[in-house]
Amino acid sequence: MNLHNYFTDFLSLIYPNLCLGCDDPLPKGSKYICPKCHYNLPKTNTYKLQDHIFKDKFDGVVPIAHVLVYTYFIKNGIMQHVLHDLKYNDNREIGVMMGRWFGHDLLLGGYSDSFDMIIPVPLHTERLKKRGYNQAAAFGSGLSEVLKVEQREDLLIRNKYIESQTRKSKVRRIQNVEGIFQVERGKDLSDKSVLLVDDVLTTGSTLIACAEPLLRAGIKNLSIAVMAGVK
Numbered sequence: 001m002n003l004h005n006y007f008t009d010f011l012s013l014i015y016p017n018l019c020l021g022c023d024d025p026l027p028k029g030s031k032y033i034c035p036k037c038h039y040n041l042p043k044t045n046t047y048k049l050q051d052h053i054f055k056d057k058f059d060g061v062v063p064i065a066h067v068l069v070y071t072y073f074i075k076n077g078i079m080q081h082v083l084h085d086l087k088y089n090d091n092r093e094i095g096v097m098m099g100r101w102f103g104h105d106l107l108l109g110g111y112s113d114s115f116d117m118i119i120p121v122p123l124h125t126e127r128l129k130k131r132g133y134n135q136a137a138a139f140g141s142g143l144s145e146v147l148k149v150e151q152r153e154d155l156l157i158r159n160k161y162i163e164s165q166t167r168k169s170k171v172r173r174i175q176n177v178e179g180i181f182q183v184e185r186g187k188d189l190s191d192k193s194v195l196l197v198d199d200v201l202t203t204g205s206t207l208i209a210c211a212e213p214l215l216r217a218g219i220k221n222l223s224i225a226v227m228a229g230v231k
């Protein structure tokens, strides 16, 4: 444990943990988010609809059965704090928690039997080493737990060669998201209903780049679930 950890542990004795949404001290039994902010999460509830703004991002590009977006990403809003904590404050657990919460909504929404497996968007190897976990897989494991669907992190991989090529220039990196992911050789995905998960949906380009190799591998259908979506 380094000095910084000692210091933050010491502080938490004096100051209780604060809610990521409202900064108020968390009541006993609450973790990261207070009951009021949990209740007021900016949920999209679009999982109840077949067509919606997030589905539009994929229409005409790749066939996606369901685009399931838990919350709206609003600048300086609670989800920005949650995602920041998940990615930069070593808080894997909040991703799992969000996955569980969304999983319960999806069960109530009739998705109890819709998927054969969950596949998280793979993280850059370097970033995985640095962070120690894949934030998309954290969310996926919460969903997996509640939906009782296995999460597989070994099926979809990043193409390391293209990854190192694209690091050379920013422009090329954007153009080259396509082809960066592939299905691990020798893995049979045929006839599976796959739920691809990520933390945020913005333009959809990363998810589309993941969808293409999965669909080529002969899966039955592909759906997407994300913690937060940018309108």
Ligand SMILES: [Zn+2]
Pocket: 019, 020, 021, 022, 023, 024, 033, 034, 035, 036, 037, 038
């Ligand atoms: Zn709060």
